[in-house]
Amino acid sequence: MDELIKEILKFGILPTFLLVLLFLVIQDPDRALKIRALITEPFFKLFKWFSKEYIASNISAHANEFLNSNVFTLLAHSERYKIKVKWVKEQDDPILTEKGTLILRMKEDDDQTRNILSSVHIALPRVVCSLIRSNINSSCEKSIDLTILKKLSEKLGKHGRLTYKKYFLDPETEIDNAINDLIKKLLALDKHGFLIPVFINELELLGEGLYADNDKSDYSEQVIQFIEYLLTIINRPLHSEVELEYFSNPFKVSTILLAKAQRADTQGLKPYLRRLKINLDKGSESIYFIAYPLAFDFFDRLLNSLESYERIFIKKEIKTQYYSELIGHQSNLKIAVLTRNDVFVDGEFEHKLDSCNLKEGSRVKGTVEDVSQKESLVTIMGLRAYISKNDCSWHSISNCEDVLKIGQEYEFIIKKIDKTSNYIYLTHRLPETNPWDLIDLPKINSTIEVELISYDTIKFTSYYQNNLEIYIPIEEMSWFFLTPNQCRGLIGNTINAKVIDIDDENEKIYCSYRQIEENPWPQIHKSLQKGMEFTGKVTDITSNYIQVRLPNNFSGIIPRESLQKAGFEYVNFEDNVVIGQGIEVVVSKVFIAKQKVRLDLKRNK
Amino acid sequence: MIKSIKIPAIHDKDLKHILDKFDASTKIDNKEIKCSNCNEIITWDNLFAFKITQTGLLFFCNEPDCIEKSSKQ
Numbered sequence: 173m174d175e176l177i178k179e180i181l182k183f184g185i186l187p188t189f190l191l192v193l194l195f196l197v198i199q200d201p202d203r204a205l206k207i208r209a210l211i212t213e214p215f216f217k218l219f220k221w222f223s224k225e226y227i228a229s230n231i232s233a234h235a236n237e238f239l240n241s242n243v244f245t246l247l248a249h250s251e252r253y254k255i256k257v258k259w260v261k262e263q264d265d266p267i268l269t270e271k272g273t274l275i276l277r278m279k280e281d282d283d284q285t286r287n288i289l290s291s292v293h294i295a296l297p298r299v300v301c302s303l304i305r306s307n308i309n310s311s312c313e314k315s316i317d318l319t320i321l322k323k324l325s326e327k328l329g330k331h332g333r334l335t336y337k338k339y340f341l342d343p344e345t346e347i348d349n350a351i352n353d354l355i356k357k358l359l360a361l362d363k364h365g366f367l368i369p370v371f372i373n374e375l376e377l378l379g380e381g382l383y384a385d386n387d388k389s390d391y392s393e394q395v396i397q398f399i400e401y402l403l404t405i406i407n408r409p410l411h412s413e414v415e416l417e418y419f420s421n422p423f424k425v426s427t428i429l430l431a432k433a434q435r436a437d438t439q440g441l442k443p444y445l446r447r448l449k450i451n452l453d454k455g456s457e458s459i460y461f462i463a464y465p466l467a468f469d470f471f472d473r474l475l476n477s478l479e480s481y482e483r484i485f486i487k488k489e490i491k492t493q494y495y496s497e498l499i500g501h502q503s504n505l506k507i508a509v510l511t512r513n514d515v516f517v518d519g520e521f522e523h524k525l526d527s528c529n530l531k532e533g534s535r536v537k538g539t540v541e542d543v544s545q546k547e548s549l550v551t552i553m554g555l556r557a558y559i560s561k562n563d564c565s566w567h568s569i570s571n572c573e574d575v576l577k578i579g580q581e582y583e584f585i586i587k588k589i590d591k592t593s594n595y596i597y598l599t600h601r602l603p604e605t606n607p608w609d610l611i612d613l614p615k616i617n618s619t620i621e622v623e624l625i626s627y628d629t630i631k632f633t634s635y636y637q638n639n640l641e642i643y644i645p646i647e648e649m650s651w652f653f654l655t656p657n658q659c660r661g662l663i664g665n666t667i668n669a670k671v672i673d674i675d676d677e678n679e680k681i682y683c684s685y686r687q688i689e690e691n692p693w694p695q696i697h698k699s700l701q702k703g704m705e706f707t708g709k710v711t712d713i714t715s716n717y718i719q720v721r722l723p724n725n726f727s728g729i730i731p732r733e734s735l736q737k738a739g740f741e742y743v744n745f746e747d748n749v750v751i752g753q754g755i756e757v758v759v760s761k762v763f764i765a766k767q768k769v770r771l772d773l774k775r776n777k
Numbered sequence: 778m779i780k781s782i783k784i785p786a787i788h789d790k791d792l793k794h795i796l797d798k799f800d801a802s803t804k805i806d807n808k809e810i811k812c813s814n815c816n817e818i819i820t821w822d823n824l825f826a827f828k829i830t831q832t833g834l835l836f837f838c839n840e841p842d843c844i845e846k847s848s849k850q
Contacts, residue, residue, distance in 0.1 A: 224788050231784075251780060258783040260791070263798040267785050268829060274847055276826045280789040290825070291784055293841075294848045298782060314845060343841045 202240070205233035217282055227278050227287065228257035234288045235295065238324045243300060246368035248487040248509040249376060253299045255291065285328050285335045292324055293317060293340070301372060304379030309392040314344055315354035316372070319362065322355070357399050364406040365494030365505040370427070370460050371402060373488070373509050377458050378422055391422055398423050405429075417451060426451035426459045430467035430474070437470070440544025440572075441477055442558055449594070452483050452512060459484070461508040471506050477541045477549055481556075482520070484510045521555070521594040528553045530596070534586045538598065540576045548572040550584065550598055557596035563587065564600050566607055567641055568626070568633055575600065607640040608679040614671050622683065623666045627659050634669070640681070644669060648684035651692050652727045653768055655712040655719055696726050697764050704759045705774060710751050718749060720757055720771055728769030730757065738773045792824075799834050801827075812838040814846040 183191075196203045208229040212222040235255040244252050260267055260275055267273055276294065278287055296317045297305060305313055318341060325336030345352040361367040375395070382391075401418045405427060418425045428447055430436065436444075444461075451459055463471035478486060487509040496503040530536065530553070538552035548564070550557045564575040576582065584598040603609070614620045614636065622634035622642050632644040646654070649662070669683035700722075708720035708728075717729040732745075741748040749755075756774035763770065787795055796802045804810045810819040813835040817823065825839040826847045837847040 223790070227788070228786075254779050254781050256781055256783050257786050260785055260787050260795060262791075263795060265795075268795070268798065271829055271831055273785055274826055274828045276784060276786045277792060277824050278786045278788055290839075290844060293844055294784060294826075295782055297845075297848050314842075317845065339839070340841045347842070 202236050205229045230284050231291050235292045248373045301375045303383040304375045307391045311350050312392045315351050319358040363495045365492045369490045369507040424457040426456040428461050430463040438545040440547045441542045459510040463506040483516045539581050543573045545571045557598045559598040619668050642681050644683050651686045700759050700762050708757050710753050728771040730771045734772045738775045814843040
């Protein structure tokens with residue numbers, strides 16, 4: 173880096189400076205205006221030299237920077253505008269003969285704030301919501317313009333805010349207080365990131381439709397109601413459900429909030445795609461997907477999958493900010509603007525099924541588009557299909573991701589076609605890979621070697637011959653009660669188990685590990701009498717009991733109540749008792765049916 | 778696509794000279810011109826804009842309502 177600087181400085185400081193300026197201007201042409209305003213400012217302020225150059229570049233630089241970064245980048249349409257001051261200098265300027273031309277008078281004040289605000293105020297009707305303005309009244313129109321102008325005034329500093337209030341806001345609200353009320357509501361929308369990305373975009377889209385239909389009705393009241401609807405969304409109490417559809421002529425809008433990342437991770441895209449489909453079926457013309465930071469990854473996945481969805485167009489993906497009351501500062505927000513594809517015909521689903529010869533039972537190749545815990549999205553021949561976790565493999569899996577990878581192609585079988593909802597359900601459980609048919613099944617009462625893979629509250633799952641899943645009910649693992657720690661400790665072990673049930677219909681085999689040994693409980697019942705004293709060994713500690721192994725290898729538990737009754741170190745037994753320590757116990761009761769031995773501390777006797 | 782919006786403007790220095798073409802300077806001096814929106818007398822101080830029409834010039838004062846109307850009338 174130092175070498176580079178030395179090389180550059182060989183040319184001299186001035187050429188290097190000019191080179192940097194040139195680079196900055198090429199990178200962003202608006203910078204030329206800022207640089208020009210910056211250079212001419214001292215001459216203008218001191219001697220009123222370069223007055224026109226300074227005023228024009230100052231106005232254009234501020235106006236363009238504001239409109240580009242605060243308005244145009246958040247709008248769905250691709251039109252961009254550049255504001256430029258054109259000076260009328262001579263009496264014979266041709267513009268003075270052009271009928272309908274508005275010519276502004278630019279004052280030569282040191283303070284150009286008012287000129288900047290006035291110029292943008294004049295330009296706004298041409299660049300924001302230009303088509304819908306004939307359908308709304310003056311109060312609505314002024315409120316929208318003044319709200320946007322307020323945003324500009326805030327960029328111009330404290331003086332900008334004062335100028336805005338004195339020359340633009342106050343004179344209007346003195347006449348019409350409704351404007352003040354409406355501006356407050358629009359500013360609330362802006363605070364939550366909804367003003368330009370949702371409200372203004374919706375007016376833009378609606379304006380295009382009304383203009384095309386030559387509809388000149390006054391929709392001011394409907395616009396105000398739409399603002400109220402958006403306010404209910406932003407003001408909704410935490411975790412509460414709000415109406416996310418707004419069908420009030422001429423508005424046909426749906427909003428889909430992506431905030432619950434956990435739900436998105438477990439249930440995947442399907443609930444949202446289903447909601448989108450319902451919204452389209454109901455007649456939504458525009459749909460707004462709104463994602464808060466926790467759902468950004470999911471938002472990207474959703475939009476990727478929607479790129480091929482024929483019923484909609486993704487008009488714009490917007491990155492903006494909102495004020496989070498929870499964290500007390502600005503946070504990022506992503507909004508996608510979608511519009512209905514009016515050319516799409518709903519009968520296309522069945523037509524495609526027929527043309528691709530897709531039926532229930534058909535074998536198809538599909539590419540995985542999205543994977544979530546419980547369900548994944550697959551594209552087959554341009555159609556969307558879903559596969560649930562249980563259909564991903566012949567083995568039990570905890571997440572679709574264990575088997576399916578995004579972007580990979582797999583072979584599937586169509587399990588079900590639901591023509592009423594246009595859904596295709598797939599399975600990846602292909603007959604030729606079914607372990608039930610691939611290995612010699614064990615016989616009932618035989619002893620087989622299995623590897624314990626996982627457990628839940630009901631059963632252990634194990635593999636026989638590294639392929640077929642075998643289940644061992646929890647109670648069949650041991651003649652004694654197993655603590656969660658003990659269950660966990662068994663995973664990964666290979667054990668011999670006795671086949672106790674074969675369910676041919678559901679292709680499931682159940683085994684028992686404890687039945688390898690004789691039932692010790694009749695013996696326990698005989699040999700363990702109430703009141704017998706032992707010195708046992710602590711084998712496990714939970715919040716509710718301590719498990720103790722007796723010298724005769726039988727196990728029992730000391731309940732929490734007994735431990736606390738003993739007092740002293742046993743009050744906080746979880747902290748003070750350690751596994752392996754000796755403990756003086758007395759048999760309290762033997763439950764032969766429950767196969768449990770209840771012990772008490774000798775101290776409590 | 779970037780569309781250029783040209784805002785025609787007259788600098789204070791050229792204002793009287795240009796308005797002379799329409800014989801408006803003297804009328805402003807004589808307080809004979811009114812804002813076409815609010816009817817306020819146009820002065821050199823409150824003149825915000827003017828519009829060229831078939832019949833001549835329409836003047837607007839610097840009241841916000843008049844600024845807004847000037848871009849529509």
